[in-house]
Amino acid sequence: MLTTVSNKTSELQGKLITFMEEYIYPNEELYEKQLNAMESRWNIPPIMEELKERAKEHGLWNLFNREEGYGTTLSNYDYAHLCEIMGRSLIAPEVFNCNAPDTGNMEVLMKYGTDEQKEKWLNPLLDGSIRSCFTMTEPDVASSDATNIQSHIVREGDEYVINAKKWWSSGAMDPRCDIAIFMGKTDPHGPRHEQQSMVLVPMDTPGVEIKRHLPVFGYDHAPHGHAEIHFNDVRVPVSNLIYKEGKGFEIAQSRLGPGRIHHCMRAIGAAERAIELLCRRAAEREAFGTPLAEKGVIREIVAESRMEIDQARLLTLHAAQKMDQEGAKAARKEIAMIKVIAPRISLNVIDRAIQVFGGAGVTEDFPLAAHWANARTLRIVDGPDQVHLRDIGKLEFKKYL
Structure with missing residues (x-):
């Protein structure tokens, strides 16, 4: 296997290491202090937005991208070297707009999204002006087998009606979380791996209810957080379907x-x-x-x-x-x-x-x-x-x- 990286990646490594030493590590404590001093821990510490602007200025933004036409284009191998550097700090991935689940959601929209979906949701995510969550895991089934999910996506005319209980939806507590990629069954009786579909659900849609926050070993991971979300007769347009029915x-x-x-x-x-x-x-x-x-x-x-x-x-x-x-x-x-x-x-x-x-x-x-x-x-x-x-x-x- 290769043990070297491209000149482009090597240059980004150097810039990233320098940025971490000059801006990330020295501000980790300030981030926590600002978070604790805010009216709610679900507000965004000002230092985070300041660091994100600096990352953009240094050309260290959306480094995860592998798709042509969306700025920096790195292979999985090249990006892996950068991801390791970011992993040294728990606040770093968001600073560079390389935080889960946003990266995965952006990759889905890049690969499968319609032009309308990209304009409405992908572009703001790429810019870092909104956040997102991914709702697949369910409390009542073993979600390690994705075919187990019981969520219902039923088509009624030009709308999908969604009913479900989801949990461990990372990022859903963030006040900037505007959109969820929702996975549920459109055809419960179809072939096992073709029953599921993915639909875009704006978080302000009537019927979307954040039931509770889920801490991890006592850590609230604010302002990102993890949530249990109930979808009660949620209606979204059919145009919010990602790719095709049965391709979830x-x-x-x-x-x-x-x-x-x-x-x-x-x-x-x-x-x-x-x-x-x-x-x-x-x-x-x-x-x-x-x-x-x-x-x-x-x-x-x-x-x-x-x-x-x-x-x-x-x-x-x-x-x-x-x-x-x-x-x-x-x-x-x-x-x-x-x-x-x-x-x-x-x-x-x-x-x-x-x-x-x-x-x-x-x-x-x-x-x-x-x-x-x-x-x-x-x-x-x-x-x-x-x-x-x-x-x-x-x-x-x-x-x-």
Whole structure:
């Protein structure tokens, strides 16, 4: 596999690293202070919009894009290197308009949206003036199997009528969230993978009700947040259908491939920051007469962490490169493998860093605890480990049987 990047990507890496050091890390604490000082934690800290404008000025905007005609065009392999850098901070992806679920939603609209849908929803998303959510997961079924969803999309004349309960709709709490991509069944009796469709639902449509906010290990992830949403006789025009009826599962699969690369590289970035914090902490702290960095047990966990991070990175870059060259279907096993490996390794490294930090590691004085909680959810997001392990085993057996 390739181990180098294009000149274009190398230049963006340098600019991104500099931007992170000059603007992101120094403002993480200010972001939290502003958020806590606001009338509601569901308001936007001013520093976020300031940073976004700076990112635009530096040409670090919409870096995720792979489609021609929408600015920066990078392969999955090239973007993966940038995604890792952004993953070192939990506020960074939004600063560069590379935050989930917006990136996946924009990719869907770029690939499948009509001209009208692009004008109304894609362009504002690309500009960063609105946000979006993706509503697929449901509380009453095992949503790791997307064909399980029970949401109803019924056509009545020139409208679709939607009834459903959805949850873990990330970004739905954000006051800027104007549009949802909704996945439900238009043909419950059709072929298993052709029953579902995707429809655009403006969040201010009558019948759209945010029932509650869902914290993650106690973190509210404000002002982004995760929500349970009920759709009660929601009516939208038929023109809000994305692509064609019965193509919802296909669209979801095309969306998830690149998204898993993004998640995994961000997790590796979080692990890189953790090992950096671990080493700096160990170098400046002393226990039982010598610096922690001189103790064999510390050097051993640093070595284990470095080996694991580099393994996960190489495997993820390999998956990204295979997807670029042969398509997501051909890279199915590699994508499943990284979706298991990257979060595991990120958790391992962050946990070791927390152990070295001691009590400080579980406070909000350092980013380790928040990164740990985020990495732990990745073992469920976009399919739990067990689903991916099943697929890896099945695909491996195919080579021999």
